[in-house]
Amino acid sequence: MNIKPIKSEQDYQEALNRLEVIFDAQKNSVEGDEFEVLSILIEKYEDEHFPIGLPDPIEAIKFRMEQMGYNQQDLAKMVGLKSRASEILNRKRKLSLEMIRLLHEGLKIPTEVLVQAY
Known part of the structure; x- marks a missing residue:
């Protein structure tokens, strides 16, 4: 050796x-x-x-939703409103601290991914 x-x-x-x-x-x-x-x-x-950076928060949400078989209505149940879910997925609304907590718990996405700027 x-x-x-x-x-x-x-x-x-x-x-x-x-x-x-x-x-x-x-x-x-x-x-x-x-x-x-x-x-x-x-x-x-x-x-x-060859460092690998963290994924984009919105792409991580979309990917995890796809993995779990979730749709926009499922996301709306987590964040409160269907319009809010749409705004998040279309990058028109920033994630609040409460949304980050809910998405972390519901989708099991690490908080360090969700708190990044996008």
């Missing part, structure tokens, strides 16, 4: 190639331990070099 920090794109590619070779390693084996450590190093490198 020759593990080192991932500092460059070449190191990253080598780590990915090695990870592919030992992908099916048994847990608690030498290769299994190597797989676990390499995975952590790769994740750290990717977080630093």
Whole structure:
């Protein structure tokens, strides 16, 4: 096991190639331990070099509604009025703190996604 920090794109590619070779390693084996450590190093490198931002709040609402089979009327039940739901989905109304709380509870969308500017 020759593990080192991932500092460059070449190191990253080598780590990915090695990870592919030992992908099916048994847990608690030498290769299994190597797989676990390499995975952590790769994740750290990717977080630093390929960050993924939070999704747009309205797109997150639409996506979650689709996942749950909800329509605009279901959203209206959460936020109070059908017109308010329409305004939210069409970006004509900003989310209030109370709406964020209700959407977080009802759609299980993280509050850090809903509080962003859009």
